[in-house]
Amino acid sequence: MNVMQQGIRASITQLIDLTCWNKWNYQGRRAILSARFYARGRKSSSSRWLRRQRDDPYVKKAMELGYRSRSAFKLLEMDKKFKIFKKGDIVIDIGASPGSWTQVALDKTGKRGLVMAVDIRGMKSVGEAMIFDHMDFGVPSTHTFIQNMLVNSKADVIMSDMSPNVAGSPKFDHQAIMTQALCALKFTFANLVYNGTFICKMFHGSDEGLFKDMLKQNYHRINEFKPAASRSESNEFYYICRHRKYYRKPSKEERENADLIWQYPI
Numbered sequence: 613m614n615v616m617q618q619g620i621r622a623s624i625t626q627l628i629d630l631t632c633w634n635k636w637n638y639q640g641r642r643a644i645l646s647a648r649f650y651a652r653g654r655k656s657s658s659s660r661w662l663r664r665q666r667d668d669p670y671v672k673k674a675m676e677l678g679y680r681s682r683s684a685f686k687l688l689e690m691d692k693k694f695k696i697f698k699k700g701d702i703v704i705d706i707g708a709s710p711g712s713w714t715q716v717a718l719d720k721t722g723k724r725g726l727v728m729a730v731d732i733r734g735m736k737s738v739g740e741a742m743i744f745d746h747m748d749f750g751v752p753s754t755h756t757f758i759q760n761m762l763v764n765s766k767a768d769v770i771m772s773d774m775s776p777n778v779a780g781s782p783k784f785d786h787q788a789i790m791t792q793a794l795c796a797l798k799f800t801f802a803n804l805v806y807n808g809t810f811i812c813k814m815f816h817g818s819d820e821g822l823f824k825d826m827l828k829q830n831y832h833r834i835n836e837f838k839p840a841a842s843r844s845e846s847n848e849f850y851y852i853c854r855h856r857k858y859y860r861k862p863s864k865e866e867r868e869n870a871d872l873i874w875q876y877p878i
């Protein structure tokens with residue numbers, strides 16, 4: 613019995629212990645049946661995941677080239693198409709763990725570049741990149757912290773690959789990523805150079821238009837891009853925004869929309 617099977621068996625036993633005082637009564641039988649069903653579901657979804665990883669050419673390629681995840685190829689594709697990085701750029705990588713985008717950014721910006729990687733989870737060091745892990749980008753204090761680290765400079769590229777723990781409900785996942793995307797957009801207002809690039813991950817959903825309107829208020833050029841390395845069954849795509857608009861007094865509607873940024877539930 614492997615570790616996963618042991619884990620599943622332990623959770624079944626726990627479930628049975630918790631739910632039935634007499635395993636032969638009606639409730640107990642129901643608990644046993646549902647636990648079996650649950651275990652079967654878990655087993656098949658994890659073996660599906662393993663099979664998918666094994667057969668995925670990007671996973672193999674990432675392992676060969678030493679990237680921490682297959683996501684590296686999404687950014688490489690974006691860079692090839694939109695010419696994002698230059699040597700010496702300052703890059704802020706939001707939602708960076710395990711670090712394959714950080715690896716790509718370090719490589720593209722060279723020795724003179726500076727890459728800052730932020731993630732709510734732990735993250736192992738990547739070359740010369742500055743790692744700020746265990747930091748939630750959804751709270752203003754993280755923004756202030758990163759801004760202070762930039763001293764008086766601004767970033768040339770701000771990229772957010774932040775994504776919530778997908779719950780499997782497209783509506784819920786969309787709302788969750790909207791919150792994250794809005795936080796990343798808000799950060800760009802004060803911290804991105806005018807000719808810089810903002811890359812932002814999004815899931816298709818009902819508020820996509822609202823977010824795009826906000827991008828349009830702030831950038832002249834916005835491209836929506838689904839890299840070939842992004843799984844076809846995934847709802848994700850990326851906005852690549854360039855040429856920030858110069859500051860002008862926002863309209864009442866824009867101010868209200870901007871207020872929405874911190875009103876979104878985290």
Ligand SMILES: C[S@@+](CC[C@H](N)C(=O)[O-])C[C@H]1O[C@@H](n2cnc3c(N)ncnc32)[C@H](O)[C@@H]1O
Nearest residue numbers: 683707709710711712713731732749773774775
């Ligand atoms: C798809 S992964 C990023 C993969 C990464 N770009 C790479 O190439 O290795 C999404 C990341 O977003 C992070 N994340 C989610 N919510 C966050 C938050 N509020 N603040 C910072 N990071 C967050 C997750 O911890 C996760 O590591």
